Amino acid sequence: MTGYTLIPKLILGNKTYSSWSLRGWLPVRQAGLDVTEVVIPLRRPETRAEILKHSPTGKVPTLIADDEPIWDSLAIAETLAERFPDKGLWPAGARARQVARSVTAEMHSGFPALRRDLPMDLGRHHPGHRIGAETQADIGRICDIWRDCRANFGGGGDFLFGDFCIADAFYAPVVTRFRTYDVTLDAVCEAYCAAVTAHPWMQEWSAAAAEEPWVIDFD
Structure with a gap:
């Protein structure tokens, strides 16, 4: 059970380097949320344009839940804490x-x-x-x-x-x-x-x- 109508997507940067992505990913794991991960390599000419397809800031992480973006790791964490209070x-x-x-x-x-x-x-x-x-x-x-x-x-x-x-x-x-x-x-x-x-x-x-x-x- 995801808690959402659609399977959410989590937009991340390289797991080797992206500290903010890790900060968004861990609350997703703690919430037990089933997500599709999309990893976009950082520091490439096309990076910002690729992220802008999912997030208005051009930054990671962004959680797409029921076709609505939740950007910024703290916003993701607070949203999940509110939606899954038992976790x-x-x-x-x-x-x-x-x-x-x-x-x-x-x-x-x-x-x-x-x-x-x-x-x-x-x-x-x-x-x-x-x-x-x-x-x-x-x-x-x-x-x-x-x-x-x-x-x-x-x-x-x-x-x-x-x-x-x-x-x-x-x-x-x-x-x-x-x-x-x-x-x-x-x-x-x-x-x-x-x-x-x-x-x-x-x-x-x-x-x-x-x-x-x-x-x-x-x-």
């Missing part, structure tokens, strides 16, 4: 839900140095990559968020609010970045990264990424 996409407690929304929004709009200097790349390992002061400050703030959420709300499981939720989906690409660039972490953050990496949905995404033929070289 636990947000934490059950009001206080936990408030904090989860706050840290998700902070990830959605912040950390520009991290995004710039440590691009998501599941196909390579870059030990010894130089991390500048601005990026290190972003890493420090992210680790503060993870430690606080784990301490205050994570007692019921291995994730930020115990069970996997939208907040974990939004930080999952950061986990991959920390692995790719060998970012040194404390025990709490390392355990969290291990839990995210081992999650079956992350394993599924990584396996699909490994099968992709496209390669992007970052400066």
Whole structure:
């Protein structure tokens, strides 16, 4: 059962590189939504035109549900949480839900140095990559968020609010970045990264990424 009249389509970029696509895909998996995936390779001359066939922004991800586009990963996540309230996409407690929304929004709009200097790349390992002061400050703030959420709300499981939720989906690409660039972490953050990496949905995404033929070289 999809919850929609038509089988939805999920428009994604390369799974190896597209952090925003991963943020949209994980809530779709948690909602148990049956979708047809359309992967459009990024950073090609035709990329924007191909995405514009599905999304008014020319960006991924976009969920096409009953022929209506839902663009932006956070809009997709919120729509699915509303449509499938029994799937636990947000934490059950009001206080936990408030904090989860706050840290998700902070990830959605912040950390520009991290995004710039440590691009998501599941196909390579870059030990010894130089991390500048601005990026290190972003890493420090992210680790503060993870430690606080784990301490205050994570007692019921291995994730930020115990069970996997939208907040974990939004930080999952950061986990991959920390692995790719060998970012040194404390025990709490390392355990969290291990839990995210081992999650079956992350394993599924990584396996699909490994099968992709496209390669992007970052400066």
